[in-house]
Amino acid sequence: MILRVLRVGLLRLRHNPVEVLLALVVPVVFFTIFALIFDKQLGAGKTKPIRVATVDCDGSELSQQLLDSVAADDLVLHNKLADRHGADDPGPTYQQAGDLVLRGDVTISIAVQEGWTDSLETDNPLPLLVIADTSDPVAPRMIESVLQRAFGESRAEAQATALKESAAKIESIKANALAGGPAASDPTASPSDLPGLPPPAVPSAETSSQTQPTPAALAPLEVQKVDLFGDGKANPVVSMYAAGIAVMFLLFSATGNAGSLLDEEENQTLERLMCSRLGMTQLLLGKWLTLGVVGVIQVAVMFAWAQLVFGVNVLAKLPGFTLMTLATVAAASSLALVLAAACKSRGQLNAVSVILILTMSALGGSMVPRYLMSESMQQMGRLTFNAWAIDGYNKLFWRDLPLAELGPELAVLGGSAVALLLVARLLARRWEMA
Amino acid sequence: MLLAAHQIEKRFGELTALHGVSLHVEQGERLALLGPNGAGKTTFVRCLCGRLSPNAGWVEMMGKRLPPRGGRAELGFVPQELAIYPDLTARENLSAFGRFHGVSGRRLRDRVTWALEWTGLADRQHSLVKTFSGGMKRRVNIACGVLHRPRVLLLDEPTVGVDPQSRERIFTMLDQLSEEGAAIVLTTHHLEEAEQRCDRIVIIDHGRIAAEGTLADLIAGTIGPQRRVKVKLVDPLQQVNGFALDPDGRGLQAKIADVARDLPQLISEVDGAGGRIADIEVHAPTLHAVFLHLTGKELRE
Numbered sequence: 204m205i206l207r208v209l210r211v212g213l214l215r216l217r218h219n220p221v222e223v224l225l226a227l228v229v230p231v232v233f234f235t236i237f238a239l240i241f242d243k244q245l246g247a248g249k250t251k252p253i254r255v256a257t258v259d260c261d262g263s264e265l266s267q268q269l270l271d272s273v274a275a276d277d278l279v280l281h282n283k284l285a286d287r288h289g290a291d292d293p294g295p296t297y298q299q300a301g302d303l304v305l306r307g308d309v310t311i312s313i314a315v316q317e318g319w320t321d322s323l324e325t326d327n328p329l330p331l332l333v334i335a336d337t338s339d340p341v342a343p344r345m346i347e348s349v350l351q352r353a354f355g356e357s358r359a360e361a362q363a364t365a366l367k368e369s370a371a372k373i374e375s376i377k378a379n380a381l382a383g384g385p386a387a388s389d390p391t392a393s394p395s396d397l398p399g400l401p402p403p404a405v406p407s408a409e410t411s412s413q414t415q416p417t418p419a420a421l422a423p424l425e426v427q428k429v430d431l432f433g434d435g436k437a438n439p440v441v442s443m444y445a446a447g448i449a450v451m452f453l454l455f456s457a458t459g460n461a462g463s464l465l466d467e468e469e470n471q472t473l474e475r476l477m478c479s480r481l482g483m484t485q486l487l488l489g490k491w492l493t494l495g496v497v498g499v500i501q502v503a504v505m506f507a508w509a510q511l512v513f514g515v516n517v518l519a520k521l522p523g524f525t526l527m528t529l530a531t532v533a534a535a536s537s538l539a540l541v542l543a544a545a546c547k548s549r550g551q552l553n554a555v556s557v558i559l560i561l562t563m564s565a566l567g568g569s570m571v572p573r574y575l576m577s578e579s580m581q582q583m584g585r586l587t588f589n590a591w592a593i594d595g596y597n598k599l600f601w602r603d604l605p606l607a608e609l610g611p612e613l614a615v616l617g618g619s620a621v622a623l624l625l626v627a628r629l630l631a632r633r634w635e636m637a
Numbered sequence: 638m639l640l641a642a643h644q645i646e647k648r649f650g651e652l653t654a655l656h657g658v659s660l661h662v663e664q665g666e667r668l669a670l671l672g673p674n675g676a677g678k679t680t681f682v683r684c685l686c687g688r689l690s691p692n693a694g695w696v697e698m699m700g701k702r703l704p705p706r707g708g709r710a711e712l713g714f715v716p717q718e719l720a721i722y723p724d725l726t727a728r729e730n731l732s733a734f735g736r737f738h739g740v741s742g743r744r745l746r747d748r749v750t751w752a753l754e755w756t757g758l759a760d761r762q763h764s765l766v767k768t769f770s771g772g773m774k775r776r777v778n779i780a781c782g783v784l785h786r787p788r789v790l791l792l793d794e795p796t797v798g799v800d801p802q803s804r805e806r807i808f809t810m811l812d813q814l815s816e817e818g819a820a821i822v823l824t825t826h827h828l829e830e831a832e833q834r835c836d837r838i839v840i841i842d843h844g845r846i847a848a849e850g851t852l853a854d855l856i857a858g859t860i861g862p863q864r865r866v867k868v869k870l871v872d873p874l875q876q877v878n879g880f881a882l883d884p885d886g887r888g889l890q891a892k893i894a895d896v897a898r899d900l901p902q903l904i905s906e907v908d909g910a911g912g913r914i915a916d917i918e919v920h921a922p923t924l925h926a927v928f929l930h931l932t933g934k935e936l937r938e
Contacts, residue, residue, distance in 0.1 A: 470720055474683075478687070
């Protein structure tokens with residue numbers, strides 16, 4: 204009897220290839236996506252390069268060496284702003300460096316302040332500014348390590364150069380003394396007293412601040428982290444996850460609801476509707492609006508919860524939130540109608556939508572933040588609604604960008620909504636008439 | 638003629654589902670469309686509704702040729718399946734389908750109230766349809782197709798899967814519409830429905846009209862009006878003059894044209910042969926017999 208039950212179960216599976224496909228293909232698809240996201244990164248002991256911009260307002264040899272060394276690091280994908288070229292050219296500003304981070308063009312901007320090199324010889328050395336997008340909490344720490352290492356290397360190089368120069372000067376002084384020159388009158392002069400000579404050794408950044416009090420010249424690099432996003436926000440990172448989850452479930456609920464078209468086809472309600480005065484275009488638009496209303500409520504509830512419980516300030520960004528939500532919901536509803544119109548049955552729709560939505564969500568950043576992905580994966584993610592929607596919500600709640608900055612996201616989502624709705628209408632012709 | 642179909646031909650790839658089917662229906666007439674499974678009944682109804690575009694032929698309504706699609710506001714259609722929203726109440730369903738058929742405002746409210754009374758569901762108007770019995774759902778299904786007062790109502794097997802009481806109620810509802818002047822065209826496999834409840838019958842087979850007319854016309858044109866008589870005998874007989882006996886000699890069957898004239902003669906012949914009659918059955922010709930005569934006994938899958 205038990206074996207008969209097993210046999211019946213297996214036979215039923217055999218007669219439902221879509222279920223089998225779902226059970227076999229979905230895990231493989233997801234394994235592939237996540238393998239592509241993390242391959243050659245965490246598993247291989249490597250980390251994805253961090254997009255970094257550098258601004259050199261100091262313009263010294265040391266600062267240049269330092270930034271060159273940072274740029275050459277394997278961990279860094281460098282986006283170099285122009286250096287200062289002279290008194291007439293003010294060069295890139297701290298503001299520009301910050302803007303790059305704000306817009307998400309780079310994860311971190313490193314700014315060397317004017318007079319930084321000179322300040323190293325004082326008791327109060329100027330810090331290097333690390334302007335960070337703290338939605339990626341790992342990147343600033345990694346960049347600080349890179350900076351400390353690069354600083355040590357740059358100082359060592361400068362020290363070696365200075366030692367050579369000092370040695371040359373000593374040789375010159377000795378030669379002068381032997382010839383009866385001015386140095387002969389100061390027998391106590393030593394190389395370290397000579398101007399510009401660096402200290403004999405620079406300890407590592409990790410140990411310098413822990414072992415013994417050191418003079419300013421031996422101190423590790425002072426780094427000041429500037430958080431452009433998190434300051435003043437109750438729980439800023441949550442907005443990212445709210446957007447990611449909201450979009451994913453929006454797609455799920457929209458495709459589920461759009462499946463009512465297939466139910467109506469199966470029970471002949473569609474046949475009856477098409478015999479009435481209702482046209483297919485009206486029917487699709489009505490369905491689209493239904494999906495839209497449900498979607499807007501769903502996203503609104505999600506963000507209302509995010510505001511109430513996690514402190515995401517949705518009300519302060521209400522116009523932008525409304526526009527983003529309308530565009531996202533419109534696009535998701537259109538996609539759902541395309542899927543419903545393209546599929547032959549509810550079962551087929553379920554299988555296709557689960558695979559498509561989970562893939563879109565994985566690539567688009569609903570499951571794993573896109574900054575963890577390689578550049579190519581990030582670009583691939585831009586083919587999904589999730590990425591555009593999440594980027595738009597992030598611009599609002601994370602980056603605090605003005606409404607006008609939502610242009611690309613609104614255009615892509617809105618354009619997709621219209622285009623997909625037209626595709627759905629074309630596909631729905633099969634229901635109109637045989 | 639209220640509705641007429643002329644030489645409707647419909648092909649699906651290699652398969653020709655309808656071979657030039659023509660019929661007409663008059664005001665207040667109840668027309669039954671019979672045929673085995675796959676005979677082309679539903680395809681023909683869909684062509685009438687404008688849901689299928691015929692490859693040849695056309696449909697006319699009140700003398701006006703209809704386009705392949707649309708222009709059928711005077712037509713009502715009730716599909717075979719329960720084409721209603723189970724998660725809406727009876728009233729909500731009626732309101733929705735009334736609106737889809739172009740009825741609105743006060744007229745819609747009046748029609749919905751009428752439909753609830755007509756179906757006997759006024760006291761359940763606020764209940765979700767999914768909580769209804771099969772017969773109640775069928776009544777809502779029909780009511781959703783008549784809110785716009787169609788002149789012709791097309792019903793695809795409207796009583797499938799319902800109990801005799803519900804079936805009776807449904808036909809009472811349809812009779813009411815017919816009395817108000819609407820023409821009813823229904824497809825059915827219940828031959829007694831066609832026989833008892835319809836004025837005219839059309840039998841379709843293999844995409845062609847096999848026979849058409851009143852029951853009497855069909856009988857006259859096929860198996861003839863003779864009654865079939867079955868006589869059971871108490872004791873077996875060897876021979877009865879003019880009638881063939883069953884192999885065991887305990888019964889005989891005969892066809893008689895006139896019961897009053899021919900039945901006494903049969904009884905007299907049995908008496909004359911020394912037989913004693915245990916029972917006599919006289920069967921009038923039925924639509925069932927006509928149907929099998931026209932379409933054969935072979936299964937249609």
